[in-house]
Amino acid sequence: MNDTQERALPVLFTEKEHCCGCSACYAVCPKHAIVMKTDEEGFLYPDVIPEKCIRCYQCIHVCIFKADQKKKGFLN
Amino acid sequence: MKFPIVYAVKHKDMNIRMNSRSGGIFTALSDKILSENGVVYGCILNEDFEAVHVRAETAEERDKMRGSKYIQSSMGDTFHHVAEDLKNGRKVLFSGTSCQIAGLKAFLGKADTEQLLCVDIVCHGVPSTLVWKKYLAWQEQEHHGKIVSVDFRNKKDFGWAAHVETLTFKTEDGSEKKVNADIFKRIFLERNSMRPACYQCPYKDIMHPADITIADYWGIDNAVPDFNDDKGVSLVLLNHEKSIQIFEELKENLEYRNTRIEDSMQPALKQPFSRPASRQKFWNDFRTKPFSYIAKTYGTLSFTQKIKRKLKKYLKK
Numbered sequence: 001m002n003d004t005q006e007r008a009l010p011v012l013f014t015e016k017e018h019c020c021g022c023s024a025c026y027a028v029c030p031k032h033a034i035v036m037k038t039d040e041e042g043f044l045y046p047d048v049i050p051e052k053c054i055r056c057y058q059c060i061h062v063c064i065f066k067a068d069q070k071k072k073g074f075l076n
Numbered sequence: 077m078k079f080p081i082v083y084a085v086k087h088k089d090m091n092i093r094m095n096s097r098s099g100g101i102f103t104a105l106s107d108k109i110l111s112e113n114g115v116v117y118g119c120i121l122n123e124d125f126e127a128v129h130v131r132a133e134t135a136e137e138r139d140k141m142r143g144s145k146y147i148q149s150s151m152g153d154t155f156h157h158v159a160e161d162l163k164n165g166r167k168v169l170f171s172g173t174s175c176q177i178a179g180l181k182a183f184l185g186k187a188d189t190e191q192l193l194c195v196d197i198v199c200h201g202v203p204s205t206l207v208w209k210k211y212l213a214w215q216e217q218e219h220h221g222k223i224v225s226v227d228f229r230n231k232k233d234f235g236w237a238a239h240v241e242t243l244t245f246k247t248e249d250g251s252e253k254k255v256n257a258d259i260f261k262r263i264f265l266e267r268n269s270m271r272p273a274c275y276q277c278p279y280k281d282i283m284h285p286a287d288i289t290i291a292d293y294w295g296i297d298n299a300v301p302d303f304n305d306d307k308g309v310s311l312v313l314l315n316h317e318k319s320i321q322i323f324e325e326l327k328e329n330l331e332y333r334n335t336r337i338e339d340s341m342q343p344a345l346k347q348p349f350s351r352p353a354s355r356q357k358f359w360n361d362f363r364t365k366p367f368s369y370i371a372k373t374y375g376t377l378s379f380t381q382k383i384k385r386k387l388k389k390y391l392k393k
């Protein structure tokens with residue numbers, strides 16, 4: 001395991017309410033380390049593949065949905 | 077801009093209007109982009125009756141984007157394709173829900189988006205594809221046939237305001253059969269099947285992430301008396317300077333009236349719809365019970381609801 005991989009994996013959302021499934025994080029990932037997976041209700045959510053992730057956190061920064069939820073007071 | 081410029085719009089071509097969810101503004105906009113050698117992105121229903129975003133370069137491909145598909149559309153790799161088209165200097169129209177537009181813009185970041193026109197639809201919230209597919213499978217069983225086409229909201233036979241879904245089957249003896257229902261509509265409107273994030277949607281507002289916002293013009297009879305012929309009127313919100321010029325160029329194909337936002341408000345422009353108390357029970361039932369139970373419990377009016385509805389109609393008279 002190298003240095004980068006010791007850093008924390010990006011957490012894209014902690015509750016499903018905070019992910020709209022727009023795919024921006026999936027698209028921005030330079031390493032194709034994010035896949036969109038269907039949950040048991042049939043909605044797509046991003047899932048990070050630890051072995052491929054270089055911890056650049058671009059996926060975290062691109063997430064406008066959570067930022068906009070925060071502006072509206074829907075996210076602390 | 078702080079507030080949008082508001083229009084009520086009907087496409088002059090009745091055929092286009094009848095094939096669109098509301099007044100056909102999406103076709104007017106996308107026709108313009110296509111005529112300038114541009115590319116159009118939007119949601120179609122694929123062969124498996126799933127909603128997906130695709131890229132179109134011809135009117136024929138674009139026509140499949142018409143009509144509302146009341147389930148969440150998946151984006152696949154469309155964000156990358158948009159970036160590539162823009163890089164190649166193509167004009168791009170991208171249409172979708174507000175969260176899809178916001179996501180695309182965030183992804184494109186500092187890239188040159190001068191040639192990009194974004195159109196968002198006013199959105200109640202997106203239901204689950206899984207519920208939709210189970211519904212279709214159940215209907216196939218009930219009617220001993222295979223579904224060959226679906227219309228989430230049949231405007232041609234029932235008018236713009238009505239909400240009736242039409243499923244076309246090929247039956248075992250090879251004949252075609254049409255079934256009109258309102259089961260999926262009820263499940264949709266009860267909101268149990270909606271994506272959790274929709275209950276906390278930050279885009280239920282007067283201003284939206286796209287350059288132009290389009291919707292069904294509910295409240296049209298107040299806003300512009302005598303404009304409504306029950307064949308569909310689009311509410312058009314111009315949110316950005318960019319869209320004002322484009323709208324000017326479309327006007328010759330449109331019947332339009334400048335209206336006031338105060339006369340155009342509908343719930344989805346104010347705040348997200350709340351999570352129903354029955355949501356958890358719905359999903360438990362969905363997992364454990366046959367779809368016939370779901371259809372009966374969540375897709376049909378109860379006896380008391382029916383009585384209430386009758387009373388309401390009676391009192392209105």
Ligand SMILES: Cc1cc2nc3c(=O)[nH]c(=O)nc-3n(C[C@H](O)[C@H](O)[C@H](O)COP(=O)(O)OP(=O)(O)OC[C@H]3O[C@@H](n4cnc5c(N)ncnc54)[C@H](O)[C@@H]3O)c2cc1C
Pocket residue numbers: 095096097098099100101102103117118119120127141142143144145146147148149171172173197198199200201202203290291292293294310311342344
């Ligand atoms: C899930 C959903 C919820 C809606 N809720 C409301 C509402 O609360 N109030 C209201 O006034 N109108 C609602 N609409 C209707 C929407 O406003 C109309 O699609 C819009 O008025 C377009 O009308 P038109 O005649 O110009 O376009 P049409 O020619 O019918 O064009 C359809 C447009 O919708 C897009 N589209 C269709 N299905 C989807 C989808 N699943 N995801 C993303 N984009 C899609 C296409 O890409 C295209 O741009 C909803 C539509 C959907 C799909």
